[in-house]
Amino acid sequence: MGIGRSHFAVGLLAVLAVLLLPTGASARDYDCADFATQEEAQEYLLPGDPYNLDGDDDGVACEELPHGASGGGGGEGDAAGGGSDPVAPMPPPYHLSKRAAQSISKQIVGTIVRRSSRLQSMVFEGCRRLAERRVDCSLSAYGESEAQRVACQYRVAVGARNRQPYGRLAAHKCRTAAQPLLSRQRAKRAMQTHADQTADSGTVIALSRLTRLEFEGSGAWPFRSSTGAIQNCEIQMWARLIPSNEVEVESEDVVCTPAKVTDG
Numbered sequence: 429m430g431i432g433r434s435h436f437a438v439g440l441l442a443v444l445a446v447l448l449l450p451t452g453a454s455a456r457d458y459d460c461a462d463f464a465t466q467e468e469a470q471e472y473l474l475p476g477d478p479y480n481l482d483g484d485d486d487g488v489a490c491e492e493l494p495h496g497a498s499g500g501g502g503g504e505g506d507a508a509g510g511g512s513d514p515v516a517p518m519p520p521p522y523h524l525s526k527r528a529a530q531s532i533s534k535q536i537v538g539t540i541v542r543r544s545s546r547l548q549s550m551v552f553e554g555c556r557r558l559a560e561r562r563v564d565c566s567l568s569a570y571g572e573s574e575a576q577r578v579a580c581q582y583r584v585a586v587g588a589r590n591r592q593p594y595g596r597l598a599a600h601k602c603r604t605a606a607q608p609l610l611s612r613q614r615a616k617r618a619m620q621t622h623a624d625q626t627a628d629s630g631t632v633i634a635l636s637r638l639t640r641l642e643f644e645g646s647g648a649w650p651f652r653s654s655t656g657a658i659q660n661c662e663i664q665m666w667a668r669l670i671p672s673n674e675v676e677v678e679s680e681d682v683v684c685t686p687a688k689v690t691d692g
Contacts, residue, residue, distance in 0.1 A: 460489075461561055461588040462522050465496035493590075522591045524561045529586035532595040533565035537582050540569070540597075546578045547571040561588040564598065574640070577605045608641060610669035615643035618675040619665045623647035626663060626682055641669040651684055659684040 458479040463469040469490035473481050481489035534552060541547045547569045555565040563586045571578040580602040586595040616633055623631040631647040638644050644666055651661045661684040668676050 458521060459561070460493055462591060463490060463493060464590050466490055466493040467496055469493055522561060522588050524563055524586065524588050524593055526555045526557065526563055528593045529555050529563035529565050529584075529595070532586050532593055533567060533584040536584050536595055536597055537567045537569060540582070544569075544571070546573070547580065555586075562586070565595075572607070574607065574609060576607050579603050579605075608669060608673075610641050610643065610667065610675065612637070612643065614675055615645070615667040618667045618677050619643075619645045619647065622665060622677040622679060623649075623663055626679075627651075627661065638666075643667045650687065658687040660687050 458472060458481070460469060460481060463472075466489065469481055470488070472479060473487075473489040477485075530552065533555070534550070537550055541550050548571045549569065551568045551570070553566040553568060555563050557563050565584045565586060567582045567584065569580045569582065580600060582597065583599040584595050585598040586593055588594070612635060616635055619633050619635070620631060623633070627647065627649045631649050633645050633647055635643050635645045644664075647663045647665065649661055651659045653659060661682050663679050663682045665677055665679040668678075670676050
């Protein structure tokens with residue numbers, strides 16, 4: 429019978445503690461991130477632990493917080509004065525804004541891009557709220573070189589510590605793809621074959637790159653007509669790497685002009 433009464437008394441005390449909270453307090457949600465020191469959090473460790481500040485039920489709130497000057501007054505002085513001081517007003521619950529989360533996420537991924545030799549640009553994609561003090565943000569980063577393209581996806585988790593936002597890189601994934609490139613040697617061989625089908629003798633090729641997939645070139649050779657006259661012939665060509673990984677060559681019509689004769 430004594431055990432039953434003690435259980436009833438403990439339960440009654442917990443209910444009374446909740447009923448005696450200041451107006452609106454029971455609707456608020458506080459956690460350790462709302463306090464700067466352990467002593468400050470200890471002031472809000474009420475019977476029944478309505479804010480869940482004492483996870484291991486050892487009577488100490490937010491043990492991970494740093495210690496500082498206690499905000500409480502002397503208990504004996506209160507007794508001597510015949511009353512207790514009013515309860516200090518509770519701080520408003522900390523709300524992590526998406527704007528703050530976006531700013532921190534850009535700083536974290538921007539630092540990664542600046543330090544990378546493969547990435548050149550960053551794109552912010554948006555943030556998603558998970559809780560009052562937890563926001564996840566997504567960003568992408570891209571890079572391109574002559575040999576490859578790189579695309580990375582980042583997820584930054586932003587929370588609150590001592591009522592200040594902080595972030596960490598929660599996940600990332602990068603994909604690398606080879607860049608198609610038409611080499612000078614391959615373009616020259618294709619142009620030489622095309623020119624040889626037109627000229628009867630050796631061809632000299634001059635090449636210049638237009639894009640990663642295209643070269644411009646020209647061929648020139650001497651041509652002797654049926655009358656014995658010598659002409660200089662030229663052909664303008666373009667070599668392109670097509671999706672089938674073949675080199676396609678286009679050309680203009682051959683242009684021949686009489687060769688200049690110099691006096692001996």
